Amino acid sequence: MNAPTPILNAQNLSKTYATPWGTVDAVKDVSLSLLPGQFTAIIGRSGSGKSSLLAMLSGLSRPTRGLVEIHNTNLWELSAHQRAEMRNRSFGFVFQFASLLPTLRAIDNVALPALLGTKINSTMAYDRAALLLEQVGLVDRSQAYPDQLSGGEQRRVAIARALINGPPLLMADEPTGDLDEKTELGIIALLIHICRSQATSLVIVTHNLSLTQYANQVLTLQGGELTTVKQEIKADQKVHIPPPELPEVLPTAVPISLGTNLGINRRKLLWFLPIVPVAWGLDTAVAWYQQRIMAIKKQAFAQLYQATHGYLYIDIQNVAYEPDGKSYRLTMVMQNLDQAHPLYIQILPMRAFVQKGFTWEEIPTNVPKDSKNSLIKLTTQTTFETLFTPNVPQPTELIPGYMHVRIDTDLLVSQRSQPEDDLINRSDPYYFYLKPHNADDAEILRHSHYPGQPPVYISMPPH
Structure with missing residues (x-):
């Protein structure tokens, strides 16, 4: 059986920061590969270079030296615009804090990265957001605002948001650091379930050494250097952690005949047919108006997001x-x-x-x-x-x-x-x-x- 092809290859990555007291070598000569369906844990003490390494792998921070390839494309030889497109297409991010927008509902937060892109329209974005919320066990919380959600529920929304564009790589930086042990285990189980079922390569930066027992690959950083590598690269390896009780897909719709269970027969229904064109016209006008309002809000939000973060x-x-x-x-x-x-x-x-x-x-x-x-x-x-x-x-x-x-x-x-x-x-x-x-x-x-x-x-x- 042929070995799986890596999604990402990194060779001899190094990152050096300049400070008033001299240079700091945050990451020193690290090489690694990430495979489909593989869970990689990166561990080490604070300041060991874990997050700096994750930022270089994700195209967020340029390496001082070294190479990052995604599907044989050199990430850091791309232009800034091409690299941004690569990040949007290839990476999903889950950070230590959920960072949900407080004025948007759960389903809006999930759909937002797709709405800001150009690949799918708003209807498709919301359909996919609804499916992802179903898959993370929050179908009944899609209309809730962040302050109405528990910490674990907010983290599940953040995971759904990270998956909205279908990335092959899911990068998580201390995704459960502020959660209790039971909630943490549920979130990790969900991440591993997604990793295995969707052939997504999952990378988690963590202080929690107990999580390494579920990983296929464990990378230990000390002083910016890769000191330990544990590899058990089996894409179908089963982890000893209770899988989340989540549906795989949305329920299949059952077709019914027009008028079934309405309490009237079809002959009486014919009296209402002249109303249909009028209702259709009104519905079309309302839909156009709603889409126009959504487009205006999308543009205004994009400008505010750029102002806030740029x-x-x-x-x-x-x-x-x-x-x-x-x-x-x-x-x-x-x-x-x-x-x-x-x-x-x-x-x-x-x-x-x-x-x-x-x-x-x-x-x-x-x-x-x-x-x-x-x-x-x-x-x-x-x-x-x-x-x-x-x-x-x-x-x-x-x-x-x-x-x-x-x-x-x-x-x-x-x-x-x-x-x-x-x-x-x-x-x-x-x-x-x-x-x-x-x-x-x-x-x-x-x-x-x-x-x-x-x-x-x-x-x-x-x-």
């Missing part, structure tokens, strides 16, 4: 000690790169976490009394702040003398001061290494080299 720049500006000797003040900078079109932004409370072992422990945050955090009109640039207290005993030190901190921002963005359904939620994680208040600079310098006094914080790229 022209709104956010980053860490500074982290400073607070006088109480235990807290810090984080200042974020936010810039509108398209100054001709102001954005109205509601800044929601930030959340902060410190890494301890393989998990993130949430820590207290507070909005400073002198903060400008509120609904703002952003034309050029502004800042917003939060106070946080990293009260985690014995945090993990990936860099000697520094704890690993994650900040999650949450924004509601519109192009109008009084939005209705024209509102997008943007959530982003930011990572940095943080020096404790009572740190011994001499001890830190004994293990690491800095141009002067060790800084209070060291920013990191997304990982």
